[in-house]
Amino acid sequence: MNIEQKGIKMALLTALISGFAVFINKFAITNWASSSVFATSRNIITAIFLIAFLVSLKKFAELKNISRANWIKLALIGLIGGSIAFLMFFKALTLMSSTEAALIHKTLFLWVALFSYPFLKERLNLWQFAGLALFASAIFMPGITGTWTFGSGFWLALGATILWSAENIIAKITLKEVSPTVVAWARMFFGSMFLAVFVIATGEARALVPSSLAQAGWMIFSGAILFGYVTTWYYALKHSPATVVSSILVIAAPITVFLNSIFVTHTFPTRTIVPAIIMVLGILFISKQFEHLYSKYIKRRESAYS
Template identity: 40%
Template sequence: MTERRSTGLLLALATAVISGFAVFLNGYGVKAVGDATLYTTAKNGVSLVVLLALAATIGAAAGRRGRLPLTRPTSAAQWWGLAAVGVLGGAVAFVLFFEGLARASSTNSAFLHKTLLIWVALLAVPILGERLGVWHLLAIVLLVVGQVGLAGGVSALVGTGQALVLGATLLWAVEVVLAKRLLADLSSWTVALARMGLGSVVLILWSVARGELGAVLSWSASQWGWVLLTGAILAGYVSTWFAALARAQAVDVTAILVVGAVITAVLATAVQGVPLAPQTGWLLLVLAGGALMWAPARQRTREVAV
């Protein structure tokens, strides 16, 4: 395993932990605010501000070494790619996800979000030329089976809310492939800020068109607290996610992301009193699937295209 890939997987693991907390907390946040789209707009705006502050800090430090965290797109294709990432991944998918989260449980939403692995694998092989080996295939099986078990079976995934979350996940799969292409030439900070920046602009314009943006002025301190908390968490998710995607295969980092479901399940037990014992076997399958992504480098010689 190369040092670059190892770093990418560690960053993906950090993203998974953040995701586990985010999915659980967002279930409370979206219900506290009431309007899922407006909640998403405000939360993403907070995330953008945090990302800009982080980029400015890192840029100032890197500037003394002659390196900046941002790279300027040099072709029309890169500009269009960033626009697609911002609109699809940073706006439309978020609206679908949080509208769905307002109607479905956080556990089911977490599962559907983690099916991202399947859709990314289906796209990454033919489009990005990524290769899946024996360890990938075994890991995917373990992760999917474990997730189905945690969700309580496939029948628990039927409903309007679940359909919206699945739609968001499909859009995010497309975004992952686009972002991976862009990250070959652009820094992760460039892609992250384009996603959240353009996405926030689109969400604000949509809220203005709906005549609902002014409602944020009447939010309580508690509602703003949820927005600030989840917005800061989202900034951490986005920054580590694109950094991981820049260093390792899209399939690899997406597989590690599934481990976030374990965090969500543990939080549901600790806060909501959901029994953990019946889920232990499924959780172990998820952890085993994630662990397989750290298969020894020598196993890479057995990789085959699928």
């Protein structure tokens, strides 16, 4: 298995974590009076986990060798992806369903594809373009969600998604010289600092301390999930094209829809079956697996008969 395929497998793991994360955060956020306080406290927990992870891997020595230009990029990653986008997305979660929020977030691949061409010079072949088309058709397929509500929640979630796509472009460039673990740490460390400044400025600093065991439990649980997300995501982003790995994240959407249907609406999500199948086909196309199978079996068989 080559490095790119390992990155793709890690992106699949990230998608699984993401599918659970959006659903769980919808419940977690109800225990907090402010979405910004929840985002800040959770991100601080994730940053602490990542500091411990850096220590265990003996990665702190790497920080001494990071150039000034890369420190600026790491700070930007924290500002854009680790703070502003979180503030917007978690506010959106208080205004809309987890299903809608998840689907909007999974349009990430469209924005990454748009930015990757001019900034990363990524090129896709026809098979991969077919994969993008399959993802787009699946995520916008009528029935995967109920009715779209184009209110402030929609625009906040969309704005956050576009910011995350910009952050991913900066991260992809930074990952050429900085390890995935350090980039993940920087995103959450600097992001937590920016969020803390925001919370202090809005007079909500006291609310950062959990007032109940339920709050503390949700904060730690959600922070642990985010730790899993960022550590797997930046590994995937380093070793595989940004357009490819962001496309694979789409599979998280039906996971969130499924969880919401089972635990919230108590109905079996039959509407998600066809979109989920289309998304799996999209993964086979975007990851070049279908191209590989075609070359290995179909094309070889055609040559044998010719």
